[in-house]
Amino acid sequence: MSEKIKLIIDGVGRYVIGSVVGEDGETLTLKTPVILHVQPNPQTGQLQVQTIPLLFNEFVGQKDTNVWTFSKKSIAVSEAVLDERLLSQYSAIANPSPIIQPEPEIIKLFDD
Numbered sequence: 360m361s362e363k364i365k366l367i368i369d370g371v372g373r374y375v376i377g378s379v380v381g382e383d384g385e386t387l388t389l390k391t392p393v394i395l396h397v398q399p400n401p402q403t404g405q406l407q408v409q410t411i412p413l414l415f416n417e418f419v420g421q422k423d424t425n426v427w428t429f430s431k432k433s434i435a436v437s438e439a440v441l442d443e444r445l446l447s448q449y450s451a452i453a454n455p456s457p458i459i460q461p462e463p464e465i466i467k468l469f470d471d
Contacts, residue, residue, distance in 0.1 A: 364449065365389065366441060370433035375413065376441070376449050380426060387436065388428045391416075391453040395445075410448045416455065 363379040367387065374397075377389025393410040400407045412425075419425045 364441060364446060366395075366437040366439055367429060368435040368437075369429065375429075376410065376445070377413075377427070378453060381428075385431055386428050387431060387434065388426060390423070391425045392427050393449055393452055408445070408448075410445070410452055412452055 364376060365379050365387065367375050367377075367389075369375050374395035375389070375392050376395055377392035379387065380390045381388035392413040394413060396409045396411055397406050398409075399405070413427060414425055416425065
């Protein structure tokens with residue numbers, strides 16, 4: 360993944376992952392941020408990890424405008440190198456592949 364992905368903890372304690380599109384001394388701007396949601400699986404006792412968009416792409420009117428600016432005064436920024444499985448989950452949400460509908464097969468009922 361060539362884009363720079365950052366993990367932050369926002370002002371209300373959510374883990375947020377996003378692609379860095381801008382940063383200065385006071386703010387960090389992330390494109391298509393997702394919330395990292397971790398909860399125990401009641402059947403196995405293991406932890407389940409889900410990535411949930413901060414704002415679903417279906418709610419965004421123009422492509423590539425799902426950009427959020429966070430004040431560095433209210434976040435904690437991690438320099439952790441994220442696991443490839445987590446990055447692939449993020450990539451699937453941030454860069455969804457278009458659904459290709461197959462051409463319907465034409466069935467001839469009668470010979471011409």
